Amino acid sequence: MKLATWNVNSLAVRLPQLLDWLAANPVDAMVLQETKLVDGKFPAAEIEAAGYRVVFHGQKTYNGVALLSREPADAVVRNIPGFADDQARVIAGTVAGIRVVGGYFPNGQAPGTDKFAYKMQWLDALRAWLREELAAHPKLVLMGDFNITPDDRDVYDPIGLAGQIHCTVEERNQFRALVGLGLHDAYRMFEQPLKCWSWWDYRNLAFRKNQGLRIDIILVSDALKASVQACAIDKLPRKNERPSDHAPVVVELG
DNA sequence: ATGACTCCCAGTGGGAGA
Numbered sequence: 001m002k003l004a005t006w007n008v009n010s011l012a013v014r015l016p017q018l019l020d021w022l023a024a025n026p027v028d029a030m031v032l033q034e035t036k037l038v039d040g041k042f043p044a045a046e047i048e049a050a051g052y053r054v055v056f057h058g059q060k061t062y063n064g065v066a067l068l069s070r071e072p073a074d075a076v077v078r079n080i081p082g083f084a085d086d087q088a089r090v091i092a093g094t095v096a097g098i099r100v101v102g103g104y105f106p107n108g109q110a111p112g113t114d115k116f117a118y119k120m121q122w123l124d125a126l127r128a129w130l131r132e133e134l135a136a137h138p139k140l141v142l143m144g145d146f147n148i149t150p151d152d153r154d155v156y157d158p159i160g161l162a163g164q165i166h167c168t169v170e171e172r173n174q175f176r177a178l179v180g181l182g183l184h185d186a187y188r189m190f191e192q193p194l195k196c197w198s199w200w201d202y203r204n205l206a207f208r209k210n211q212g213l214r215i216d217i218i219l220v221s222d223a224l225k226a227s228v229q230a231c232a233i234d235k236l237p238r239k240n241e242r243p244s245d246h247a248p249v250v251v252e253l254g
Numbered sequence: 255a256t257g258a259c260t261c262c263c264a265g266t267g268g269g270a271g272a
Contacts, residue, residue: 010261036262061262062270107272147272166272201272202259213272245260245272
């Protein structure tokens, strides 16, 4: 079983690339972030024509998430239950017996800002909800754009970016707390080359210089850990014309 | 160098992203 996550940075712009990618990389389920579409404009028919069921939770201009799956998703949840939020950042559903949770974690802008405080509150709420989800669904995958670098290996310039957004102690403590629920960073279950990222800034020739961050992450629960066969970042789409600034990440469960 | 690009909604510019 293959699962994937991709921050597409506007599905209106990236739909052709998504369909191309799915044709080359068939998956059982996939979560998308930053669709940036209200639900009425979501291209459900095009995605269904490619052989996928799809549920989504969008808004105007910003954010927006979707869950694609070969089999229909059951018990779909939009956003974090009990956490009032006008930003569309979470979609979850059960696909072929696995609880799939897709998240577009808040950016946080900079430590000390209101947006950083929101990021911390959102992460607290996510963790409290996931504790319940894991109790109800031991086979769970949490994946998406975390907007957190788990540690310095995930940063192209860990000294220059120390304490900056995505690299703060507070964010990394939140990541560790999520892992502490009984989750495992699938990418780090395998030996990986150095300097592999999932996001490269559009500016500064960052992709050409391979200056990026690994912030798109797949966490698998204890009950799934032994079944993980592989996890990889697919940087090919970042070489496309008009690419998303993020690359897809794929996990294979045996 | 508080830059550089891309997307969006706007409306001949500005916010946000990370």
